[in-house]
């Protein structure tokens with residue numbers, strides 16, 4: 001069965017590193033959080049090179065139910081877990097709104113998204 005969605009966690013030039021105010025994350029720890037959220041086999045998680053909006057590092061892109069969601073400054077494990085929890089909820093309820101905790105981290109970019117466009 002095909003995955004229902006995609007999550008790209010950027011680990012490019014400016015994301016996933018200590019420069020640019022971004023925290024450093026290990027891919028294995030992020031993968032474990034993804035697995036703990038129960039997303040394994042339902043959504044694809046990939047670590048990508050630069051996705052474009054580097055000034056907003058750490059960037060996470062979600063594609064689910066034909067919709068794009070962009071998140072910026074996902075700088076803590078708690079924020080990664082919040083993204084994964086939202087994806088899990090939205091898998092079975094596509095109209096699920098973003099939780100208040102994630103709204104400040106959501107923006108519009110290539111392909112759409114929820115939130116203000118980046119300057």
Ligand code: FES
Nearest residue numbers: 012013014015050
């Ligand atoms: S390095 Fe992540 S958006 Fe450019």
